[in-house]
Amino acid sequence: MFVRTHILSLIFLVSAFSKEPTEGEKLFSLHIKPLFAEKCMACHGDEPEKIKSEFDMRTRESILRGGEIFEDEVLIPSQGEKSYLYILSTRVEEDLEMPPKESDKLTDEETAWIRQWIDYGAPWPSDKRIAEIQGKYAKGEQVVTSKALSEDWQNRRYEPEKLWAYRPIKVEKVPEGIHPVDWFVNRKLEESGLDKSPVATARELYRRMSFGLTGLPPLPSEVLKFEEDFKKSKEALSIYAKKLMASPHYGEHFARHWLDVARYADS
Numbered sequence: 001m002f003v004r005t006h007i008l009s010l011i012f013l014v015s016a017f018s019k020e021p022t023e024g025e026k027l028f029s030l031h032i033k034p035l036f037a038e039k040c041m042a043c044h045g046d047e048p049e050k051i052k053s054e055f056d057m058r059t060r061e062s063i064l065r066g067g068e069i070f071e072d073e074v075l076i077p078s079q080g081e082k083s084y085l086y087i088l089s090t091r092v093e094e095d096l097e098m099p100p101k102e103s104d105k106l107t108d109e110e111t112a113w114i115r116q117w118i119d120y121g122a123p124w125p126s127d128k129r130i131a132e133i134q135g136k137y138a139k140g141e142q143v144v145t146s147k148a149l150s151e152d153w154q155n156r157r158y159e160p161e162k163l164w165a166y167r168p169i170k171v172e173k174v175p176e177g178i179h180p181v182d183w184f185v186n187r188k189l190e191e192s193g194l195d196k197s198p199v200a201t202a203r204e205l206y207r208r209m210s211f212g213l214t215g216l217p218p219l220p221s222e223v224l225k226f227e228e229d230f231k232k233s234k235e236a237l238s239i240y241a242k243k244l245m246a247s248p249h250y251g252e253h254f255a256r257h258w259l260d261v262a263r264y265a266d267s
Contacts, residue, residue: 029125209237
C-alpha cells in the first residue's frame with residue numbers, strides 16, 4: 001500500500017509537471033508579461049509607493065481590482081473588447097491613452113496580444129511556471145549576465161543575428177595568393193550580387209592620398225612623378241605617403257578636426 005501510494009504520487013507529480021501549457025499561459029509568459037514589464041510597470045508596479053492612479057499591475061488580482069478611474073472594468077476575463085486594459089492600449093480614448101507617451105505606443109500586434117490574452121481568460125501562471133514555459137517555447141538566444149536589472153531582463157531573448165559579438169571565433173581558411181581582407185570583401189560582394197570596383201590607377205591613388213592626408217589636390221607635376229615611380233616599384237605608395245605626412249599641410253588638415261570639436265571660429 002505504501003509503495004502504491006508513492007507510485008501514484010510520483011505519477012501525479014510527473015503528469016502535473018509535464019502538462020502542456022494552455023495557449024493563454026504561453027501568450028502571457030512569452031509576450032504579455034515582458035510587455036507589461038517594458039511598457040507598464042514603471043508607473044504601475046516597479047515602485048509600490050509611487051503607483052499612479054492607484055492601478056497596480058503586479059498581479060492578476062490587483063489588475064482585476066482596477067484603479068482610480070475604471071475599477072473592475074479594467075480587466076474582464078474572456079471579454080477583451082470590453083476590457084479597458086485593451087481599449088486604452090489602442091489609444092482610442094482621448095487623454096487616456098496608455099502608455100501615455102507617443103514613443104511608447106504599442107504596435108497593432110501588441111494590442112492584439114492583450115485582447116487575445118483577456119479572451120483566453122487572462123491566465124497568470126506562477127513565476128516557476130512562467131520560467132518553464134519561457135525555457136521551452138521562447139525563441140531566440142539568452143545572454144547570461146552577472147548583474148541583471150531584473151529577472152525579466154535576465155531572461156530576455158535576442159535574435160541570433162543580433163548577437164554577433166557573442167559568437168564563437170570562427171577561423172576561416174583563406175586561399176593562398178590573396179590578401180585575407182580582399183577575400184572576405186570579395187565573398188561578401190558575391191553574396192550580395194555586387195561587382196568589384198575597378199583597380200585604382202596610380203593617378204587615382206595619389207589623388208586619394210593627397211586629399212586624405214592634406215585635404216588639398218596634388219600638383220600635376222607631383223602626380224606625373226608618382227606615376228613614374230609607381231611603375232618602377234609599388235613601394236612608391238609608402239614613400240609618397242610619408243612625404244605627405246611630413247608636410248605642414250598634414251598637421252593643418254588634422255588640427256582642423258580638433259578646432260571643429262572646440263567650436264573654434266574667427267568671427
